[in-house]
Amino acid sequence: MAVTSERPHATTSSDGTQRQVRYGDLTLYSAFQPIFSLSHMRAAGYEALLRAHNSLDASVSPLDVFGRAARLGDLLELDRLAQSLHLENFRNLHCDREWLFVHIHPAALADQWQCAALLSELRRLGLKPQRIVLEVSDRQAADLRKLAEGVRIFRQYGFLIALDDFGAGHSNLDRIWQLDPDIVKLDRNIVFHASQRAQVARVLPGLISLLHEAGKLVLIEGIETEREALLAMEGDADFVQGSYFSRPAAAPVDTHTSGTVLQTLFEAYREKTERAERKRHLRLAPYVRALEGAAAKLAAGEALDQVCWNFLSLEDAQRCYLLDSHGRQIGGNVISHTRPSPREARFLPVSDAHGASWLRRPYFRGALNEPGRVHATRPYLSITEASVCVTLSMATMIGTEQCVLCGDVDWEPRQPTDLTDLPTSPEA
Template sequence: MTIAQQDRTASAPHGFDVEVASGLQRYSVQHGELTLTSVFQPIFSLSHMRAVGYEGLLRAHDALDRAVSPLDVFGEAARLGDVLQVDRLAQTLHLENFKVLGAEREWLFLNVHPGALTDPYHSAALLASLKRLDVPPRRIVLEVLEQSAEDLERLADAVRQFRERGFLIALDDFGAGHSNVERIWQLNPDIVKLDRIMLSHAAHRADMATILPGLVALLHEAGKLVLIEGVETEHEAQMALACNADFVQGFFFGRPNPGAVDPVHAVACIGELTERYRDQAEARERRNASRLAPYLRAFERAAERLAAGEPLEEVCWNFLALDHAARCFLLDAKGRQAGRNVVLRADRAAHETRFLPLADAQGANWLRRPYFRDAINAPERVHVTRPYLSINEALPCVTLSVATRVGEQTCVLCGDIDWVDEERF
């Protein structure tokens, strides 16, 4: 052990032991019959292509050196009414090991029980540990664990005070249990960690895959950075890229380890992932362009015939005869619909009876819709929306639109295409 290591050991809390293996110093502590120590799972910024933080995770072994689940450790502590003491012990252990990890600018993500924030004794102990180790609060991200809090106002006030001291706040396990949108308004976190279950659902369900990017966008609108945890496969990593997440964490990028991450490996991993994502995105755009081509040709021809004075009911037949064409309709210069939707197939009309109150759109105002605004702002060219939920049948759809002159009036011709089988990832 070096002199510096001896000095560090001397300054560690009473009862902490130190071991050196493969040149790596590591602290441990006894808790009953268990030996507790730390590992750190890296948290990566996809844009920076490097680790920006580490989450401290507890590891436990019994007297026979058999691994004991951290859930069992905290479960037993909760049964004995000792959970805050074990929580504080884990925090101190992670701080000790983080100090010798060699991370010079990265954050340490610390899981904290809500009671450890609201209890003056436990919060003071955390601050004292940071001062002793000379770790500034700005290096610490406090992860507020997912569970009910008896006094949310008190917790929110404690979180505010920690933030004022320079700590960052993360809301853990968002989308599971008690962590929901209400918690965001109450605790005002800097970072929201999306629970693994949301990513798992999105990887296997098209509707959830559609929701995930919107959820990330909503959190960004609320001023929150987004971390997706539990990324285990290439497919899930691609989904994290596609939904514009800020940070990622999971076995695909890095497993929990006593030491720091290899920066060269991180750059290579994320760089290769980004290249594959770009290739897949370009291929998807080519497929979509090919898929849209016959609809665009038929729609452009319909617009030409409409401008030439032919009635709407006749110009749309070629467009509506295509497999996934849903309807055509005509708007005036103020976004109001002139006449009913033009629908070709009887099966389409029968399906829409479930949404009968919405079937008659004559006089409806679509001023807010992007397809209307885009067409008015750039007339005489066909615009294509991104997939969105159609109000007609509550199904994903893409709308083509073009502003053209019909007699003396400016009108916007619109055509909807069902997009239920779009490949998103």
């Protein structure tokens, strides 16, 4: 039965704290899933989730509930009903500082009456708009410009805005510029695929960094495993949410239990990071020694193509090259002819680097900042072969000019590994 033809009937649960409402033959109530700040190691907010049972006390999916409302023309009415229900139940949680994340239909953002009704409900409950994060999904929006205007109006009243499901469907960065949310919630599928594929895992930190540069806080939702939680930490996400940390419930999160989970996660992150650093150091050690030897021979007057063979004889060495004090490459790349790269032929237009400027590259700046010491980059995508590599670089004097000797090491995984062993960054 539609809400518009039969007013929702409010009831109170037996414990006197959880408010419920009737919608036709369904009983609706609230569940709250905590959203944790990784830096603060505690819940910063709760997402309100609608739960429903039918007359036989069987659980009914929220999608089915809203699907019924859409068929009956009650979608906005049910949206307001759910918000009112969640707000009152949240107040009864007695959370003094946490945010409440509440879903709102895009059409409601463009409706002044809906805004006034929500503000009135907040005043009645003694809650400030600054405590409320409105979750908006642009996938339901018929007119993005109207949605953006609605977002602007609600923000003027003090509400925070979260863009939900970013990275799913047609979501793209253009939505970020148009809607200007305070928080971006990355879709669950992003972290899931990152836990399965090294390429996606390498992209995740760059995506989060880009959103940070745009002034947005980043929340990763749907985290179910420790591996996914570690990827969120390595990517520098601000907030996390998911069953790994805590399942939805009618009561506030148990701080002791959640604190133990977070402490265990941080310890796993510390151990994994230290292990990855040791592994990286051991792997690079022979390349570092070989580059130091080559730099010493260069400084003594030997030619580049004569000093690099110890480096190039190592298993994953790709090439050596020399830069002047302005980052311009002197001559071409010196490569191993015994192990030609299968990628080289496909990237022929960028294979000749004679005269190229690597002024922007971290390996050039890092070497100049610490002359006489080998600098090692994080894994990054090399333009020369469009493959992931690590570049070693060392500033050395050749005659009267300071030059930078560089050597690239292939860092592409040879076999499936723990994808979080080697932290990466988009350092190209």
